[in-house]
Amino acid sequence: MHWDIANFEGSGLGRDKLSYNQWHVEASTDEPGGRKTLDPADTPSRVQRCDSADYMKHGRNLYPKACVFSEVTPFLTYTLGSDHDGVARHLRDAYKSPNNTYPLPVGTHTKKFPGQYKPSDPNAPGLHRITEEMHRSIYRDNRRHKDGACYHRGRYKKLYEKTGLPNPPAAGEDCDEYPFAATLEGAASKKWDFSVRPVDSTENQKAGAKLRAYTTDDRILAWDKSLSESENDRYYVRIK
Incomplete structure (x- = not known):
């Protein structure tokens, strides 16, 4: 039926x-x-x-x-040893050892990342989707902070002179960032920290395509400031 x-x-x-x-x-x-x-x-x-x-x-x-x-905890799975292995390893390490990621923490600060899938805690801090078209200033600022930490260039380069990557990604590599640029919790967030790491360009592109497909397939709606926190969609990332 x-x-x-x-x-x-x-x-x-x-x-x-x-x-x-x-x-x-x-x-x-x-x-x-x-x-x-x-x-x-x-x-x-x-x-x-x-x-x-x-x-x-x-x-x-x-x-x-x-x-x-809607009575589910939505999550995206990245898999170790797959065609996006570098990104999966980056996120796994960020979840396990946040203070060992770049940009390095200053003083006694402990870095915090949202979005880790925890089956036992469906109310754990999640990720909120944004798009470049609807959230232009946030999306752009996420990219600017990432560029400062990865490449020591742009508006925020001085913020990361001592804490960003010692060397920028080499040829054939991209600067992978987490939380993703397409999230409210990205590099520009004042509430959450972020991590950057050089990864193979092809693997980074595969992971990006997987994220874009996931937000459509699981129907993750973009952040709407007219709605409350609980009314907005959030999602998580599981490392397998």
């Missing part, structure tokens, strides 16, 4: 018109003038969220309206 769930777009919240449906399945074998179910089967109620985000896409294919199951 199958069924469709829909909602009225005009009643949605925020920029992407979020709406929520609560549904359940009931089963019985009632027949007119015949059998009568005394105790119908009934599943717990589940919640499904619908939206009208017009920036979900794979290449030129747009997916402007869709619904997802």
Whole structure:
């Protein structure tokens, strides 16, 4: 059996018109003038969220309206030994030893990174998606801080003269950053720290493509300042 769930777009919240449906399945074998179910089967109620985000896409294919199951902890998996191994190792090391990452911590400061997937803690600090088009100033500042820490160039180069990478990435390498530039918690965040590391260019591009595909496939909506923290999507990264 199958069924469709829909909602009225005009009643949605925020920029992407979020709406929520609560549904359940009931089963019985009632027949007119015949059998009568005394105790119908009934599943717990589940919640499904619908939206009208017009920036979900794979290449030129747009997916402007869709619904997802919202009672989940969304996470992206990066795999050690895969075609994006360098990025997976970078994130694993950042989670395990944050103070051994560049830019180096100053004084007694302990670096903190959000976004690590912890099955036992669904309320752990997550990552919030931003896009270059809708959050231009944040996205640009994330890149500027990364350039200062990696290449000692740009507006913030003096901030990282002593703490940034000793040497910039070599030919065939990219400067990988975490949290990602496409997150509210990126390098420009005043609440969270960040990490940079040279990684193989091809592996970095593979990881970037995987992130872009994931945010569409799992329908991770971009940060909307008109909504509360709890109403905005957050996601995590699991290292496998």
